[in-house]
Each structure stands twice: as structure tokens, then as C-alpha cells.
Amino acid sequence: MPVSPTLAISQEIARRRAAGLDTVALGFGEASIPVHPELVRRLAQSAHRGDYGPVAGAPELLEAVAGYWTRRGVATTAAEVVCGPGSKPLLYALFQALGGPVLLPRPCWVSYAAQAALLGHEALLVPTLPGHGGVPDPERLSAEAARLRAEGRPATTVLVTLPDNPTGTVAAPDVISELCAVAEEHDLAIISDEIYLDLVHGDTEVLTPAEVLADRTITTTGLSKSLALGGWRIGAARIPERHEAVRRQVTVAASEIWSAPAQPVQQVAAWAFTEPPELAPHVEASRALHGRIARTVAGIFTAAGAEVAPPTAGFYLYPDFAGRRDELAASGIGTSADLARVLLDQHGVATLPGVAFGDLPERLALRVAPPMLYGRDDDQRWQALASKTPEELPWIADSLAVLREALSRLV
Ligand SMILES: Cc1ncc(COP(=O)(O)O)c(C=O)c1O
Structure with missing residues (x-):
């Protein structure tokens, strides 16, 4: 059996970055919120x-x-x-x-x-x-x-x-x-x-x-x-x-x-686990950040012609490019594995293919995990957590722009 795909994509993102390749990390399901002091x-x-x-x-x-x-x-x-x-x-x-x-x-x-x-x-x-x-x-x-x-x-x-x-x-x-x-x-x-x-x-x-x-x-x-x-x-x-x-x-x-x-x-x-009052605002803020960025990323995928169930919890979304099957087929993309590979290799966007989640290989779905966009270090992540408009922070806005561009070139 291969190494778990979620951990494998994390290693692949690290490898690409070490090799100097810009990568928008939407693959690994880590919450990416700073640890409460x-x-x-x-x-x-x-x-x-x-x-x-x-x-x-x-x-x-x-x-x-x-x-x-x-x-x-x-x-x-x-x-x-x-x-x-x-x-x-x-x-x-x-x-x-x-x-x-x-x-x-x-x-x-x-x-x-x-x-x-x-x-x-x-x-x-x-x-x-x-x-x-x-x-x-x-x-x-x-x-x-x-x-x-x-x-x-x-x-x-x-x-x-x-x-x-x-x-x-x-x-x-x-x-x-x-x-x-x-x-x-x-x-x-x-x-x-x-x-x-x-x-x-x-x-x-x-x-x-x-x-x-x-x-x-x-x-x-x-x-x-x-x-x-x-x-x-x-x-x-x-x-x-x-x-x-x-x-x-x-x-x-x-x-x-x-x-x-x-x-x-x-x-x-x-x-x-006693849910002390000291921690409640931290969880509340992370919930708001996850929700806001997930909805923003969902909007970007929707604009590119994917169908996305509105994300209502956690920090994932699952866009499906069924409506773009013909255009994608013309670029040689017929499965979710093709789709994830082309997005990473040609556009520097790391996601996971739906097939890794047991979905039918030909369903053109991706598992997208936005939290790694919150920041590369705790300083950036604290700023994201405190912001009312985190999508406007430069490091997040830049990644979102790369994603928009990649999806527009893909379809
Ligand atoms: C649905 C689901 N269950 C369980 C886990 C495992 O979490 P942990 O072992 O860190 O408690 C994860 C982690 O990604 C998950 O996404």
C-alpha cells in the first residue's frame, strides 16, 4: 500500500518548495492555526x-x-x-x-x-x-x-x-x-x-x-x-x-x-476538554477564518465552472468539474488523478484527487484544503486569525490570484 495520500502531498509540497518551485498548498488537511499560548x-x-x-x-x-x-x-x-x-x-x-x-x-x-x-x-x-x-x-x-x-x-x-x-x-x-x-x-x-x-x-x-x-x-x-x-x-x-x-x-x-x-x-x-473560557474565542476565531476562506475559495472554483457544495463546516471543499468534462478531455484530462496532476505539475497548485477519497476515478472532483494559505509562519497565521478580511492579506491574496489564474488556464 502507498503512504497515505494526505501525508504524501505534504511531502511533495515541501519537495517542490525546496526545489524553488512556487506551490499553492491546497493538499494537506492541517488546521494551520497557531497554538494558543x-x-x-x-x-x-x-x-x-x-x-x-x-x-x-x-x-x-x-x-x-x-x-x-x-x-x-x-x-x-x-x-x-x-x-x-x-x-x-x-x-x-x-x-x-x-x-x-x-x-x-x-x-x-x-x-x-x-x-x-x-x-x-x-x-x-x-x-x-x-x-x-x-x-x-x-x-x-x-x-x-x-x-x-x-x-x-x-x-x-x-x-x-x-x-x-x-x-x-x-x-x-x-x-x-x-x-x-x-x-x-x-x-x-x-x-x-x-x-x-x-x-x-x-x-x-x-x-x-x-x-x-x-x-x-x-x-x-x-x-x-x-x-x-x-x-x-x-x-x-x-x-x-x-x-x-x-x-x-x-x-x-x-x-x-x-x-x-x-x-x-x-x-x-x-x-x-473542559472548554475553558480562555480557549473559546480562539476556537471561535478559527471557525470564522476557516469559513470565510473556504467560501472565498469555493467562489473561485465556482467561477471556473466547477460545482461546489457550499462549505458549512471544517476547512475543506470538494469541487467537481463535471460540467467542464469536454474541455478538460481536450487537454487530456479524463480522471481526477489527471486533473490533480496537471494542476500541480503545470500550474503549481497542490490538491488531492477525488479518487484518493474512494470516489470513482472518472469523477472530476478534487479535495481542496485552504488552511495552508493562512501563512508560512505563526506571525502570518495570527494576523489571518485576527483579520476581518483575511482574503485581503497579501500572502493569502497572492495565492488566491495564482489559483484563479491556474483555473482559468486549465479550463
Ligand atoms: C475525518 C478525519 N478523521 C480523523 C482524522 C485524524 O485525526 P487525528 O488522528 O489527528 O485525531 C482526520 C485528520 O485528518 C480526519 O480528517
Whole structure:
């Protein structure tokens, strides 16, 4: 298997820049928000903590995470929480414990199907409804679950990403309700990946599967996106009573693979998950910045003839050049991989092709991640965070101009 496409594009951008090639970095999904100084101060204060601590996480962290979910309408006890070095390894351990086949949305984040493949589990991708990314169309999901059952290999799990990566959208409450009904009907565990939940831009209504089926749903989250702490590696899973055996199995995997999350990071996370007033304006500002730049970039793609579902959460968008298929074909572009390659090699714009997200190769879709435009260093990123019109800051405006020009030359 190749290295995860999101990490590979990041290395490719670094390689191009080292070789002196100008590159507009829209490939890697890093939040690119400066770390809040109080988090830095607390990390330094906890640096002396060299002990491993309990496998599932320090008691104060488990309590804080339980409070985080309880405040979101999903009653949670500390005993139901397992923390790990990011939500990614927790998802892997969950897939391992739940077994296959697994039903995923199409398109979906690159790592779900890759993790299932590493485990030797079958992963089937079920198309999403337009504008409701991250959640398999309930009707097609039901049909797929029925087919697998009839073939004697029933699916164990359906995964949803709420809000979604790659589309930057949030599935509507009625779609979630229908999905939950299908999960009940076919006895599927639901994994709800909610790592972008705190980055909903406006007043979009969100219903999480755990609010509907608290006992059937396993939820994952982390601080990588809302507080831009991806490199600190801290994530959490809520694994309710019904899935007690899964929780035990995840803890076994944790004990044999990573032992425990890094103790100093846990100490800071225990504070951050209480959502202290010191951090709230920081998250609020990052939400506003992500929303404003995502909408600006969406406008640029729309002007170039792509269809884009308006981004409502997180920091991605997923333009589709279906309407420009003939012109692109004339330039030898027939797949999303061609499209991403030509954009990078000929125009210096790095994105990821839809095919990396399990989409059909011929669908001319790109996953676009604008946050790396916020700045090359923390000074620029703080300015972007503070600005009411970040798209006018020279380093952001310059990149947007290059993107506009590249797209106009492409089509
Ligand atoms: C949808 C989704 N889930 C999970 C993750 C993993 O995040 P982490 O392991 O940093 O918690 C990411 C990161 O890109 C993501 O986009």
C-alpha cells in the first residue's frame, strides 16, 4: 500500500518548495492555526510528567472528555471513554475490534478504507446524497446491508463523518435519523467521526447519531482540528455500554501498541476538554477564518465552472468539474488523478484527487484544503486569525490570484 495520500502531498509540497518551485498548498488537511499560548504554557508545566499512566488515559482526562460529550447532549461517563495518540489509531483499533465488512460513505476520508485494508477487512463505499457528505445515502445503505446479509457476510459497522472531510458539509438531521433507523434495522454499530464538530461555521443544525442512538453509536473526536493540535497526537473515543467488549478490545490494542497517550499532552487536554473560557474565542476565531476562506475559495472554483457544495463546516471543499468534462478531455484530462496532476505539475497548485477519497476515478472532483494559505509562519497565521478580511492579506491574496489564474488556464 502507498503512504497515505494526505501525508504524501505534504511531502511533495515541501519537495517542490525546496526545489524553488512556487506551490499553492491546497493538499494537506492541517488546521494551520497557531497554538494558543496557554496550551503551550501548560504543556511546558507538565513536561516533567514522564510516567505512562493508565492505558485509556489519565482519570482527569477521561472525566473532562465525558463532560465534553455530556454537554453536547450525549450522557457519557469517564468509564466509557478511551483516549489515544490521535483519533486515527483509535479508529484503527475500533475497526479491528468490530470486524468487517464495514460500510463507508463515498467519498470519504482517505484512511478509513486504508485501515480496513491493513486489517484485511472488506470496506464497501456507499454514495452520499449531494450536500450531505460523510453519511451514506440511507436507502442505498439499507440495500447494501441487505445484500451483504443475503450473501451470508453481514456488515458489522457503518461509519459517518460529521462534519465531513472531504466535502466540508454537514449531513442534515433527517438524513442522520434515517441512517440511525437503517443501523437499527440491520443491527449495525455506528462509528461517528466528529473530529470537525466544533468547526461548524454558521448556525447549521447538527444532529449526531449518538443523540439518537446513544448506546449503538461509538463517537470519536480529538483536538487536532478545533485547537490545531494535530502534531500533539491526542484523540478520544466514546464507547458505550452496549459495546463493552469493543471497549475492552480497543484497550487491549492500545496496551500492546501505544501504551497510553503522551502524559504531558494528556494533562493539557484534560484542561482543554473542559472548554475553558480562555480557549473559546480562539476556537471561535478559527471557525470564522476557516469559513470565510473556504467560501472565498469555493467562489473561485465556482467561477471556473466547477460545482461546489457550499462549505458549512471544517476547512475543506470538494469541487467537481463535471460540467467542464469536454474541455478538460481536450487537454487530456479524463480522471481526477489527471486533473490533480496537471494542476500541480503545470500550474503549481497542490490538491488531492477525488479518487484518493474512494470516489470513482472518472469523477472530476478534487479535495481542496485552504488552511495552508493562512501563512508560512505563526506571525502570518495570527494576523489571518485576527483579520476581518483575511482574503485581503497579501500572502493569502497572492495565492488566491495564482489559483484563479491556474483555473482559468486549465479550463
Ligand atoms: C475525518 C478525519 N478523521 C480523523 C482524522 C485524524 O485525526 P487525528 O488522528 O489527528 O485525531 C482526520 C485528520 O485528518 C480526519 O480528517
